[in-house]
Each structure stands twice: as C-alpha cells, then as structure tokens.
Amino acid sequence: MTFKCPTCDMQLKAEPEMAGKIVRCPGCNTKLSIPASIGAGSLPPPSSMPPPSGVSSPPPAGDAFGTEYEHGASAPEQAPAPSSYQPKERGGWEETDPANPNPWLALAIGAVASLAWFGIMFPFGKGAPGTPPQNTMDYLHDLFLERTWVNYMETFFFFWAIGLIYLKIQKLRHQKDAMFLDVVPVEIGQEINRENVGLFIDHLYGLPARLRDSMMVNRIRKGLELFEIRQNNGEVTNMMSAQSDIDGSRIGGSFSLIKVFLWAIPILGFIGTVLGLSQAIGSIDLQVSDISKVMGSLGKVTSGLGTAFDTTLLGLVLAMFLNFPMNAVSKAEDDNLNNIDAFCNEVLMPRLNDGGGVAGGDTNGIMDTLVKAVASSQKEFLIDLNTLSKQVREQADNLDKRAAAHQERVDAEFAIALNRMREDLTNSVKDSVKTTTEYTRAMASGIQSLNTLLSELGGKQILIHQVKKKGWFSRE
Structure with a gap:
C-alpha cells in the first residue's frame, strides 16, 4: 500500500502487515506511523502536480497492484502515454558502495572509542600497580590498563571492528529506508510497457540523490533502462538475477576486514600468554637460601602467569562479543537483499509488459515484438x-x-x-639399326664370296647326279 509523509509530502509504500508501526521517513528522517490499509490507487497526485495526462485513474484496491475486478469483468485497457513524450537525457548517477564502509573512518572511530574506554576504566583503579584487585571494577581496570601492550592492541582492534560494524549499520539503515520509496507508482500506469517506461525512469531520476543511491533503486533503474531498449522480460530477469549475485558478493566481501580482526584478537591473546609464561619462567630463582627471596620469586611467577591467562581471557571474550553483532548485521543485510529480490520478482516483473502476451498487451507492442x-x-x-x-x-x-x-x-x-x-624406343631403334647393319654387312660378304666362287668356276659345267632311292613300291 502507498501513503504520504505528513511532513515532506513524499509518497511512500509499505506492506499491509506493517500498518500501525512507527518508521522514519526516508526523505525528511522524521518519525511517522504507517496508516491503516489504504487502497493503492486511492491516493491523490502529489501536491502541486497534476496527474499524468492520458493516464486513467487506477481501479479500487485489490491485490498488490490494485487490480481487483468483479467476476466476469475484464480489466480496463491501459491508456497509453502521450505520444509527445520525449525521453530525457540520462547518464545514471554515481553509485557508492552499498556495503563496504570506509576503513579509515572506522579506524578513527575505533581510536576515539578506545581512548574513551581507557578513560572510563582509569578511575576504578585501587591500590598500587601489581597488587591484587579489590573488586570487579578494579580487576577490569587492571585487565585493560596494567597488563602488557597486547591488551591495548586487543582493545584497539575490538573497537576498530566495532567502528566498521557501526558504519555498516548506517549503510544498512539507508538501504532499508529506500525500501519505503514508491519507485514504481501506479499513478503512472498499472503496467509498465514501451509507451510509459520512460515516465517510470524519469520518476526514479526525480528522487532525492541521497535516497536513489541504493541497491533497490539502482537495480530497478537498470532493469527499466534495459526494458526501455530491449522490451524483453527474459533479458530483464537475467540482468536482475546477475545484479542480485553482484550485490550478494559485495555484502559477503564487506566482512573481510572484520573477520581479520575476529581472527587477530585471539591470536594476540595467545601471544600475550607466551609473553606472560616467558616472564614467569624467567623470574624463577631457586639458588638463594633466604626463604623470603624465594617467596618473592614465586610471587613474580604467579604475576607472570596471571598476565598470561588474562591476555588470553581478554582476547577470547572480545572475540566472542564481536562475533554476535557481526552475525546479526550479516543476517540483516541478507534479509534486506532477499526483500529487494522479492520486490523485483513479485512486484516489478509482473508489471512489465513486453507485448509477449495477448491479454493486456497492445497490438503495436505485439507486432513490434513479432517484427x-x-x-x-x-x-x-x-x-x-x-x-x-x-x-x-x-x-x-x-x-x-x-x-x-x-x-x-x-x-x-x-x-x-x-x-x-x-628412351626405350630410341634404344630399340638403335639396336634394330645395329642388327640390320651387321646383317647387311654379313649378306654383302656372302654375296661377295658367291661372286668369287662363280668367278672361279668360270664356265665349268657342274653335273648334278640325282640318286634314286629304293622303296616298297619301286619296280626294281
């Protein structure tokens, strides 16, 4: 539900179950009582500002968005934003770290707190240094002021860590105050679409600079600026989920220095124990015959043992007292981050209309999405x-x-x-020519020999006698 601060007239919002609780206005820091259940759409426009032109008044209050209708009745169509709207130039704003405090400021706070604590303990001292304490306050005085330098360092580290926790509480308070801001007012529109998303972004830029620099406002601004460009609910969801992981990592890392102090304080106590035991053992002198000197030596031993045990006791007690507020702040920051995630998932995302659904979506948006x-x-x-x-x-x-x-x-x-x-053919031709040449030479030699023989025979007659062979069928 939404309501206005009676002092600064800033429009705020809160869950219905918070009605009647006393809270501080994030704008003027005055205390106010959250009124009883008020319809989300029954608020008049902010003072000296007319309602946005072209935007119809929201229906009576019902669910978280003021959209309760009779059975069978359809929701009235959302009037589009004026077509003459021109987006303003936006460059975001400088974001400060939402969880990590300034360690040097915490150092100054720790130093001042340590000096104040030692000043408070100083008047409670009784008797001379080294004498047994007479009461509890005298024991505390001796514990913080009459021991070794280790006790001073333990106390200083403790208050330094307390300074860090105090600054983190201030940052957490700022983040919780931003949760009361009406970052997506229904006066601009029941749903957020491509026509009026610029008006919602301009509303965020119109918030006071001190209040808009918060995890919730920064995340919603980045989501709406992405929606103004992309008109895609899935991409906006992924971006916000990634931003939630980044914020969670920042919160987890902001406790690193405090955890170092939580580790260092008991370690200093053990160092003091070692120093006290060394002092006790070094003061033992059993070589003297005088019993009074022996008793004095034993007194120094017990004094050293007391110093050893007191430094460890102080370190463990301070670490225990430091652990409780650190875990309480850590849980509170985790709860606040979960509330921001729940607001984005349950309030912001259902009101985003990228034209992907026919019911409640404008035709132009659907066509643009299809195109x-x-x-x-x-x-x-x-x-x-x-x-x-x-x-x-x-x-x-x-x-x-x-x-x-x-x-x-x-x-x-x-x-x-x-x-x-x-090459093979050439060799074959060469071999054939050689063979033919040799054959020709041999034939010419034979012809020459035949001619010689014929010359020798001259005109002699050569008788060739043929001898007849006898056979089976011959007559003789």
Whole structure:
C-alpha cells in the first residue's frame, strides 16, 4: 500500500502487515506511523502536480497492484502515454558502495572509542600497580590498563571492528529506508510497457540523490533502462538475477576486514600468554637460601602467569562479543537483499509488459515484438547462410587445389613415362639399326664370296647326279 509523509509530502509504500508501526521517513528522517490499509490507487497526485495526462485513474484496491475486478469483468485497457513524450537525457548517477564502509573512518572511530574506554576504566583503579584487585571494577581496570601492550592492541582492534560494524549499520539503515520509496507508482500506469517506461525512469531520476543511491533503486533503474531498449522480460530477469549475485558478493566481501580482526584478537591473546609464561619462567630463582627471596620469586611467577591467562581471557571474550553483532548485521543485510529480490520478482516483473502476451498487451507492442523476432530469426538465418556459404566456398577451393595438385602429379608422371618410353624406343631403334647393319654387312660378304666362287668356276659345267632311292613300291 502507498501513503504520504505528513511532513515532506513524499509518497511512500509499505506492506499491509506493517500498518500501525512507527518508521522514519526516508526523505525528511522524521518519525511517522504507517496508516491503516489504504487502497493503492486511492491516493491523490502529489501536491502541486497534476496527474499524468492520458493516464486513467487506477481501479479500487485489490491485490498488490490494485487490480481487483468483479467476476466476469475484464480489466480496463491501459491508456497509453502521450505520444509527445520525449525521453530525457540520462547518464545514471554515481553509485557508492552499498556495503563496504570506509576503513579509515572506522579506524578513527575505533581510536576515539578506545581512548574513551581507557578513560572510563582509569578511575576504578585501587591500590598500587601489581597488587591484587579489590573488586570487579578494579580487576577490569587492571585487565585493560596494567597488563602488557597486547591488551591495548586487543582493545584497539575490538573497537576498530566495532567502528566498521557501526558504519555498516548506517549503510544498512539507508538501504532499508529506500525500501519505503514508491519507485514504481501506479499513478503512472498499472503496467509498465514501451509507451510509459520512460515516465517510470524519469520518476526514479526525480528522487532525492541521497535516497536513489541504493541497491533497490539502482537495480530497478537498470532493469527499466534495459526494458526501455530491449522490451524483453527474459533479458530483464537475467540482468536482475546477475545484479542480485553482484550485490550478494559485495555484502559477503564487506566482512573481510572484520573477520581479520575476529581472527587477530585471539591470536594476540595467545601471544600475550607466551609473553606472560616467558616472564614467569624467567623470574624463577631457586639458588638463594633466604626463604623470603624465594617467596618473592614465586610471587613474580604467579604475576607472570596471571598476565598470561588474562591476555588470553581478554582476547577470547572480545572475540566472542564481536562475533554476535557481526552475525546479526550479516543476517540483516541478507534479509534486506532477499526483500529487494522479492520486490523485483513479485512486484516489478509482473508489471512489465513486453507485448509477449495477448491479454493486456497492445497490438503495436505485439507486432513490434513479432517484427523483432522475425528480424532476429532472419538475421540468424543470414548469418548461418553466410557461414555455410563460406564453408562451401572453402570446400570448393580445397577441391580446386586438390584437383590442380592431382593434375600436376598426373602430368609429371605422364611426362616421366613418356620420356622413359622415348628412351626405350630410341634404344630399340638403335639396336634394330645395329642388327640390320651387321646383317647387311654379313649378306654383302656372302654375296661377295658367291661372286668369287662363280668367278672361279668360270664356265665349268657342274653335273648334278640325282640318286634314286629304293622303296616298297619301286619296280626294281
């Protein structure tokens, strides 16, 4: 529900179950009582400011968004924002660390607190230094002021850590105050769409600089600015989830220095124990015969043991007292972060309308969403097609290169075979010519010999007598 501060007239919001509680206004820091249940849409516009033009008054209060209607009745259509609206130039704002305090300021606080504590303990001292304490306050005086330097360091580290916790509480209070801000007022619109998202962002920029620099306002501003550009609920959800993880990491890391002090204080106590035991052992002198000197030596031993045990006791007690507020602040910061996540998931995100749903969505938004989806799909298709074409081109180039290499190899092998064949044919022709030449020479020699023989025979008659052979069928 929403209500206004009676002092500064700032519009605030709170859960219905907080009605009647006393809180501080984040704007003027005055105490006020949260009124009884008030309808989300029954508030008049802020003083001296007319309601936004073109925006109809919200329906009577019902659920968290004021959208309760009779059974069977449909919700009235959301009036669009004026078409003459021009977005303002926005550059965000400088964000301070929401969880990490200034360690040097905490150091100054710790130093002042330590001096104040020692000043408080000083008047309670009784008797001379080293004498047994007479009462509890005298014992505390001796514990903090009459021991070794370790006790002073333990006390200083304790108050330094307390200073860090105090500054973290102040930051946490600032974050809780921002939870009362009405960051998405229903006077601008029951839903947040592409037409009126700029008005919601301008409303966030109109908040006081001290209040808008908070985890909740920063996260909602970033989500609405992303929605103004993308009009996609899924992307806004992912962005806010990532921002929640970042805020959680910041909160967890802000306790690092305090955990160092929580570790160092008991360690200093153990160092003091070692120093006290060394002093006690070094003061033992059993070589004297005088019993009074022996008793004095034992007194120094007990004094050293007391110092040893007191430093450890002080370190453990201070670490225990430091652990409680640290865990309490850690739980409070985690709860506040969970409340911011719940507000974003249960209040902001259901009011975002990116045109993806027909019910309650405007036609122009749906068409724009469809056009963007088709354009995105076409772009992806063209990218895939270009990639495929590039791969086909690369394969074709590879095939051309392989074909050229294969052709070069075939040509080389063919040239080698042709040269081998030419050499073989040349050798064969040479062998044939040589053989023919030798045969011709032999034939010419034979003809010459025949001519010589014929010359010798001259005109002599040569009788050739044929001898008849006897056979089975011969007459003789």
